Ligand SMILES: NC(=O)C1=CN([C@@H]2O[C@H](COP(=O)(O)OP(=O)(O)OC[C@H]3O[C@@H](n4cnc5c(N)ncnc54)[C@H](OP(=O)(O)O)[C@@H]3O)[C@@H](O)[C@H]2O)C=CC1
C-alpha cells in the first residue's frame with residue numbers, strides 16, 4: 001500500500017471508442033485520478049465522461065473541447081505527481097496535441113496513429129529538450145507485442161513476407177500504425193525482403209498494396225464487423241507460416257494504457273513502442 005497522491009490523468013478523445021474505454025479504466029484504478037476529459041465532438045460537450053463511458057455513477061468530469069486551459073490547470077497543481085494526458089483523437093491533431101502537452105510539462109501517452117516518421121523525430125527532439133517523458137504506442141495489446149516478436153524471430157529464416165491488416169470501416173488512417181511498426185521491426189534486421197522474381201504489372205492501381213521501405217507489402221482491409229486484426233504471412237518454397245492477432249474488444253488495450261500512464265512519469269524522453277516498457 002502506498003500513500004502517494006494519485007496521478008492526475010486527462011483523456012483526450014474521451015467521447016471516442018478508445019477514449020471511453022480509457023475513462024472507465026482510469027476511473028477504476030485507485031492510483032489514478034481522472035481530472036479532465038477533452039473531446040472536440042460538438043454533441044458531447046458538457047456530458048459527464050463517466051456516464052458517456054457507461055459507468056453507473058457520474059464522475060463529475062464534464063467533456064470539454066478546451067485543451068490548453070485544461071493543460072494549464074493541471075500543470076498549475078503544485079501538489080502530487082505531474083499530470084499525464086492520454087491521446088486517442090485523430091491523426092490530424094495528434095502532433096499539435098503532443099507538443100502542447102509537453103510545453104505544459106504534461107506527459108503524453110499516445111495511442112493515436114498516423115504520425116509521420118518526421119513528426120515522431122521532431123517530437124522526440126522536443127521531449128528531450130524539455131526533459132519530459134512521452135510514450136507513443138501504436139498498439140497497446142500484449143498479443144500484438146508477442147506477434148511482432150514472433151515475426152522478428154521468423155524473419156531470420158524467411159526472405160518473403162507480406163502484412164494484411166484488417167480494421168473497422170471508421171478508421172481514418174491506412175495502413176494501420178501497427179502494420180507500419182511491424183514492417184519497421186522486421187526492417188531493423190537490415191534485410192531486404194521480397195526479392196522480385198518477375199516484372200510485375202498492377203492492372204488495377206494498388207493491387208499489390210503499399211510498399212514499406214523494407215520492401216514489405218502492407219494490405220489494408222476496411223469493413224464493418226471488424227475491430228482490429230493483423231496477419232504477417234511468411235512464405236518459402238513449400239511452406240507458409242502465418243501469424244495472426246485478433247482484437248474483439250477494446251478492453252484488450254487497457255492493461256497497456258495503464259502501464260504506460262504509470263511508466264511515463266519516470267521518463268525524460270520519448271519512447272516508441274509498448275515492447276520497450278514491458
Ligand atoms: N494504440 C492503440 O493500441 C490503438 C490506437 N487506436 C488509434 O486511436 C485513434 C482513435 O481511435 P478511435 O477511438 O477508434 O476513434 P474515434 O473516432 O472513435 O474517437 C476519436 C475521438 O476524438 C475526437 N477528436 C477528433 N479530433 C479531436 C481533437 N483535435 N481534439 C479532441 N478530440 C478530437 C473525435 O471526435 P469526432 O468524432 O467529433 O471527430 C472522437 O470523439 C486512432 O488513431 C486509432 O488508430 C485505436 C485503437 C487502439
Ligand SMILES: O=C(O)C1=N[C@H](C(=O)O)C[C@H](O)C1
Nearest residue numbers: 113138139171176177178228
Ligand atoms: O484504429 C484502430 O482501431 C486501431 N488502430 C491502431 C493502429 O492503427 O494500428 C491499433 C489497432 O490496430 C486498432
